[in-house]
Amino acid sequence: MPGVEGGRAPMRIVARLHGYPPRHNAGAEWMVHSQLRALVERGHDVSVWLSRYTDDRADYELDGVQVIPLQSRLDAGSAIRKADVVVSHLENVPAAGALARGYGKPLAVVCHNTHRQSFREMAGGCDLAVYNSNWMKREAELFFAEYPKGIRPGSEVIVRPPVFAEEYRTKPGSKVTLINLNEEKGGRLFGELARRMPDVEFLAVTGAYGEQIVPDLPNVEVISHMCGHDMREKVYSRTKVLLMPSSYESWGRAGVEALASGLPVVAHPTPGLCESLGEAGVFVDLHDAEGYESVIRKLLSDPAEYRLVSKRAKARSAELDPTADLSAWVDAVESLARR
The missing domain is CATH 3.40.50.11010 (Rossmann fold)
Structure with a gap:
């Protein structure tokens, strides 16, 4: 060597x-x-x-x-x-x-x-x-x-x-995504949102740890956790909005990975997520299912609002080189x- x-x-x-x-x-x-x-x-x-x-x-x-x-x-x-x-x-x-x-x-x-x-x-x-x-x-x-x-x-x-942005950057897809379906990451809220919004397509990625709360619903696709090198093609290229309603996050790497593609991240305001996402984050309390539904529907139906949040996401990604x-x-x- x-x-x-x-x-x-x-x-x-x-x-x-x-x-x-x-x-x-x-x-x-x-x-x-x-x-x-x-x-x-x-x-x-x-x-x-x-x-x-x-x-x-x-x-x-x-x-x-x-x-x-x-x-x-x-x-x-x-x-x-x-x-x-x-x-x-x-x-x-x-x-x-x-x-x-x-x-x-x-x-x-x-x-x-x-x-x-x-x-x-x-x-x-x-x-x-x-x-x-x-x-x-x-x-x-x-x-x-x-x-x-x-x-x-x-x-x-x-x-x-x-997070090197070029390793995750892609064009957004169409799904509302949660990575890790355990209770602490928001697995229960994810299932509730999918039931409340049968007209919206959801994507769930099972986590590497914790008991997974897997919803059995026709509008939810569930895939297994995977090597980080595959996340761009198998997850972020299929995602329109990423959810992070975690009860605890010291930082929130998945959110930063999503920012690289300008994906809006709707998150619970833990100190870590507030620091990592900054002004790019869309923060809603994890106990407010109606709030999450309202934000998701706004992002999916209002192109101007989506572009604004996406622009902030890309700017924050560049700051986190x-x-x-x-x-x-x-x-x-x-x-x-x-x-």
């Missing part, structure tokens, strides 16, 4: 994660994949060691990232021992952190939510904390203010879930290895 920028030797990055694309297609995993892909593009060796069993039994590669399923090899600890930097998130932070500390390796933790448990698991053993939004960083500041100075992460960086965030992330990881 060639040397990286500045003539330095490539680093060995080991990520300990529970699931990974293309089999596990949640927003958290696609965010981390984008970050790891950026490290590969800088010239580093990156491998992901999975902690849950899947149907994958052999190593595979995705965009230059080497993925080792649990069925393939069980020596993640040995890989961490040889790593220059360890990366983890969600359920694997305690175990990966213990191994990293035991072997004297710097640990980078990607934080996807503002739950106190997430911050607590970083306390005292995280060299780099990655927050996916400004509001998450503020929440972390409030949490760590309760602890002695040495308990907080050694360094911090904000990396908004990276991930190049600077990913560069800051790679610089931060490289700094860990030089300590």
Whole structure:
């Protein structure tokens, strides 16, 4: 492998994660994949060691990232021992952190939510904390203010879930779409809206996690979650309006993916969605089914209103270009290895 920028030797990055694309297609995993892909593009060796069993039994590669399923090899600890930097998130932070500390390796933790448990698991053993939004960083500041100075992460960086617009941009379709039918993402409201609007065609994409509330209605098409590389052709090219009536979103990657095509995003105003969508979002409380129906009908029947919202969506997409965030992330990881 060639040397990286500045003539330095490539680093060995080991990520300990529970699931990974293309089999596990949640927003958290696609965010981390984008970050790891950026490290590969800088010239580093990156491998992901999975902690849950899947149907994958052999190593595979995705965009230059080497993925080792649990069925393939069980020596993640040995890989961490040889790593220059360890990366983890969600359920694997305690175990990966213990191994990293035991072997004297710097640990980078990607934080996807503002739950106190997430911050607590970083306390005292995280060299780099990655927050996916400004509001998450503020929440972390409030949490760590309760602890002695040495308990907080050694360094911090904000990396908004990276979405390269050209990978998702397409011409809008005709359907009203929800991605992930679990309760927290709005699966129940989605079914209610489809029943209230039998004249409207709906598209549902089942999620990679959570119990799915799947409506059995003639105007609802249901498809399985898929590799993010397929979302443009199989989902966004068929979508006219994207729904995000989530009870909680720390950011909302799917909404940003939709903005690339100028798709209106009708969302519940969580702090994360308000930050990610900005003025492009059309915000309606998740308990207001009549409000959602009214907005959807307006967007589907009024071309001028649709064009206005679409224009704002494209403008917000351009503002969220991930190049600077990913560069800051790679610089931060490289700094860990030089300590």
